[in-house]
Amino acid sequence: MAYSEKVVDHYNNPRNVGSFGKDTPGVGTGLVGAPECGDVMKLQIRVNLETGVIEDAKFKTFGCGSAIASSSLATEWLKGKTVDEAAKIKNTDIVNELKLPPVKIHCSVLAEDAIKAALADYKDKNASAAAPVASK
C-alpha cells in the first residue's frame, strides 16, 4: 500500500509532538484507543482562559503512520480555533485532507475521538472558572 504524500509528510515531520502538564490551567487531555488494538492517541489542548481560544495543541500517538498523521494534522487544525469551533472538526475532514484509504478511516475516527475527549476534559476541569467564555 502506498501512502499519500500528506501522510508521509506528517509521519516524517510530525507537528506538535509533546506533552503539557495535565494539571496546567487551561489544558485539556484526551487519551483514546487501546494498546491491544494497536492505536493509542494522546491529544492535548491549551486554552486561553480569557478568550476560549486554543493557543497550543500537542500529541503523542502509538499507531500506524496514518494514525500519527491524523493526530498531527488535528493539532495543526486545533490551534487558533475556539473550543466550540474545535468541536466541529469531523473525521471525514481528516480523511479528505490526508486522502486516507478505507482501511485507515478508523485512524481519523480515533483522532476525532481524541479531540472530543480533550475538549471534554478541558470543560470538566474549567467548568466553573472558564464556563462563561468557553461556552458562549
Add this chain to the structure above:
Amino acid sequence: MALKFPIFMDAQSTTPCDPRVVEAMLPYFTEKFGHPASRNHPFGWEAEAAVDVARGRLAKLIGARDPKELVFTSGGTEAINLALKGVAEMYREKGNHIVTTAIEQRAGIDVAKRLERQGFEVTYVPVQPDGLIDVEEIRKAITDKTILISVMFANNEIGTIQDVAAIGKLAKEKSILFHTDATQAVGKTPVDVEAMGIDLLSCTAHLLYGPKGVGALYVRRKGPRVRLAPLFDGGGHERGMRSGTLPVPLCVGFGRAAEIAQESMTAENARIAKMRDQLQDLILSSVDEAFLNGRPDRRLAGNLNISFAYVEGESVLMGLNKETALSSGSACTSSTLEPSYVIAALGASAELAHSSIRFSLHRFNTDEEVEYVGQRTIEVIKRLRDMSPLYELAKEGIDLKTIKWKAE
C-alpha cells in the same frame, strides 16, 4: 562496498532467484519447450528428462528414497491444500479428526477451518511461549478418529524449528499420517523425510532462491503408502495426484535451487546466522524493552523477530521502507486487520503482537547491510518512542494494564 537501496531483509516472504537458477531455466522457455507428457517425440523426452533431474535433486535434498514420491504443484499453498484435503477425503471412512497447531501459516489454518465446516474435527495444539510445540500435547490430542497430524517444520514469523523427528515418531507409533509444512525449512535447515518419519511434506521454490509459481508435495510411497484424493481432475499427471501440464522451466529452476541449497547449506547457514546474530546483538544492546520472539537456539539461520514495546509495527516499517524491506505482525500490515496470531499464540500481549518486526536475511545480504539496517532500526524506534504516549506513561512508572482504555 557501497550500499544499494532498497535493502531486502524480507526473505521469509520470498527470495530473489539465484542467477544460476535463472540460467538453468532459460533454455526451457525457448528451444526446449516440450511437454513432458508427450511420450512420442524428442521434445517431450527432453522435457521429461529435465523434470526427472529436477525431481531427483529435490528428492535428494529432503532425503526421499524415490523421486517419484514428489508431486509438483503451483506452490506451497497448493501442496498444503492437496495434503490436507487429499488425506481428509481419502481416509474419511477411517476417521474425521485432524491434529494441527495454532501457528500454522494461513494456508494450513484456512484449509483446516474449511475441513471443519465439512464435518471434520480439528484440534489446534497450542504453542509454548518459546514457539515450540510440546509433542506430549499432540499425543494428548490424538483420538481413535485421528487420521492426520499436520505440524509446520519451521515457522514463517519466528523461525522456530519444531522437533519434527519426535512428532514423526509419535505418528508412526500411532499409525497416523504425518504432514509437515516445510515451506520455510527446505533448503534452509536439514530435512530428512526418512529419518524424521514424515509422510507428506509441502515445500516451495521461491523461498530457496528458486522461481515463484512452483512447489512440491512429498507423498510417501512405502511404509505406509499414502493415498490422496486429487484437488482437481484432468490428464492424470503426477501419478494422478495433480493433473495439469508441468511448468518445465519452473521445475528445472526448483531442481537447480535445491541442488545449490544442498551444496551450500552448511556454510551459508553459518554465514547468515553470524549476520543475524550481529543484527540481534546490535539492536538488543541499544534498545530497551525489545523482546526476542521464538526460541533462540532452534531458529532458522536468517530469522530475527523482535517486538519493540510501545511502538506499532507498521509505523516502524514506514520509517524504513524507502531503504529497507522488512515485515511486521502488526494488524495494519495484514489483510485481515488482526495482529499476528503467531506472536499472540506465544502468550504475548496483543500490543506486543502489533509491535513485532521480522528481519529475515538471505544468501545475498552483506555485513554492511546488517550494520546499516540495525542502526536505522534503532533510530526509528527511538524517534517513534519519543512520540509514543505508551512509552511516556511507562517511563512515568504507570502500569499500562491499570489504565481503563477507551477502545473504539
